[in-house]
Amino acid sequence: MHVKDQRPRKHVWPLQAMPLARAMSLAYALLILYVSLNPFDFDFQNGIAAWAWVDAPLPRFITLFDVSVNILAYIPFGFLLVFAAYPRWRNFVALGLAISLSALLAFSVETLQSWVLTRIPSLMDWWANIFGGLLGGLLAIPLGPEWLSGTAIRRRFDQWFGLNWAVCALFLLFPWSQIYPQSSWLGVGVWGHVIFGSIDWGTTVVNQVFQETLITGFCWLGVALLLSLGMRAKAPQWQILNGLLGLTVVLKTLFTALQFGWEFSFIWLTAGAFWGMLAAGIALYWALRFQQKTKCLLALFCLVSVTVAINIMPDNPYFILMLRHWHQGRLLHFNELMQWVSVIWLPLALIWMICNVTDFQSKH
Numbered sequence: 001m002h003v004k005d006q007r008p009r010k011h012v013w014p015l016q017a018m019p020l021a022r023a024m025s026l027a028y029a030l031l032i033l034y035v036s037l038n039p040f041d042f043d044f045q046n047g048i049a050a051w052a053w054v055d056a057p058l059p060r061f062i063t064l065f066d067v068s069v070n071i072l073a074y075i076p077f078g079f080l081l082v083f084a085a086y087p088r089w090r091n092f093v094a095l096g097l098a099i100s101l102s103a104l105l106a107f108s109v110e111t112l113q114s115w116v117l118t119r120i121p122s123l124m125d126w127w128a129n130i131f132g133g134l135l136g137g138l139l140a141i142p143l144g145p146e147w148l149s150g151t152a153i154r155r156r157f158d159q160w161f162g163l164n165w166a167v168c169a170l171f172l173l174f175p176w177s178q179i180y181p182q183s184s185w186l187g188v189g190v191w192g193h194v195i196f197g198s199i200d201w202g203t204t205v206v207n208q209v210f211q212e213t214l215i216t217g218f219c220w221l222g223v224a225l226l227l228s229l230g231m232r233a234k235a236p237q238w239q240i241l242n243g244l245l246g247l248t249v250v251l252k253t254l255f256t257a258l259q260f261g262w263e264f265s266f267i268w269l270t271a272g273a274f275w276g277m278l279a280a281g282i283a284l285y286w287a288l289r290f291q292q293k294t295k296c297l298l299a300l301f302c303l304v305s306v307t308v309a310i311n312i313m314p315d316n317p318y319f320i321l322m323l324r325h326w327h328q329g330r331l332l333h334f335n336e337l338m339q340w341v342s343v344i345w346l347p348l349a350l351i352w353m354i355c356n357v358t359d360f361q362s363k364h
Contacts, residue, residue, distance in 0.1 A: 058122070074128075078140070080140075081102070094140075102133025167227060167230025174345065184273075185215075213279070221280040223349075259335075
C-alpha cells in the first residue's frame with residue numbers, strides 16, 4: 001500500500017439544504033423590523049416622500065454608538081444568510097446574496113421609518129447596515145456549512161432533541177423571557193388584569209419570601225418538565241435543564257446590571273428565588289423519572305397553578321419600588337420585545353403540549 005493511499009480523505013459536506021438557517025434568517029429579519037419600526041406609530045399623511053431620506057443630507061451629529069449598533073445589528077443577518085443560501089449558492093455568490101438582501105431589508109426599513117414619528121431615516125444608517133451584512137457574510141464563508149449543522153452542533157442537537165425543533169425553539173427562548181423585570185423570579189404567564197381582573201387585597205399581609213418560593217419552584221418545575229417531554233429519553237435531561245437554568249441566571253444578571261447598574265446585578269436573586277430554584281431542582285431530579293403522561297400532567301398542573309398565582313397575588317412591594325428607579329434609556333425597544341417574549345412563551349409552550357398530548361400518552 002502506498003503512503004499516499006493512507007492519507008485521510010477530505011470530508012465533502014453533503015449538498016443538503018439547511019432549513020434551520022432559513023428559519024433563523026426569517027426570524028431575525030422580523031426581529032430587525034420590530035426593533036426598527038417600534039412603536040409602529042405610522043403617519044402616512046406627514047407630507048414626507050418615501051425616498052426623501054436618500055437625498056437628505058447626513059445627520060448633523062453622528063455618534064459612534066449609533067454607527068456601531070447599525071453595523072452590529074446586521075452581522076448576524078448576513079452570517080445566517082450565507083448558510084440559508086446553501087447549497088444552491090455558495091462562497092462569494094452566497095456573500096453577494098447576503099449583501100443584497102441586507103441592503104434590501106435595510107432600504108425597506110429606512111423607507112418605512114419615513115412615516116414613523118419617532119424615527120429618523122438616514123443614508124448613513126443604510127450603508128452601516130450593508131457593511132454589517134458584509135461582515136457577517138465574510139465571517140460565515142470560512143466556517144462552511146458544517147459549522148451550523150455539522151458534526152458537533154448537529155450531533156449534540158440530535159442527542160438532545162431529535163426532530164423536535166419546536167422544543168428546541170422554546171428551550172432557546174426561555175432565558176430571554178426572563179430578562180424583562182418581573183415580580184417573581186422565573187414567573188411566566190404574567191398577563192396583568194386582562195383575564196383575571198383586579199383584586200384588592202386591602203391590608204392583607206402576604207409573606208413575600210414564601211410566595212416567591214412557591215412561584216419560582218412551581219414555574220421552574222413546570223417549565224423543565226415541559227421541555228423534557230420533547231427530549232430524547234437517553235439525553236442527560238437533568239444536566240441539560242440545569243445548564244439552561246444557569247444560562248438564564250447569567251443573562252438575567254447581565255441585563256439587570258445594564259439596566260439598573262452593576263451594583264444591583266443580583267437584586268433579583270432574593271431568598272425566595274434561591275430556595276424556589278433549589279427545591280424545584282431537587283424535585284425535578286425525581287420527577288424526570290416519571291412516565292411521559294405523568295410528566296405532562298404534572299407540568300400542566302404546575303404551569304396553570306403558577307399562572308393563577310402570579311396574576312391574582314399582590315406584587316412584591318420591593319419590586320414596585322425598584323421599578324421606580326428603572327431608566328430603560330437605549331434599551332427601551334429591546335425591553336418591549338423581551339416583554340412580548342415573556343408574555344407569549346407560556347401560550348406557545350402550552351399549544352405545543354396540547355398538540356402532542358396523544359404522543360405523550362402513547363409513550364411509556
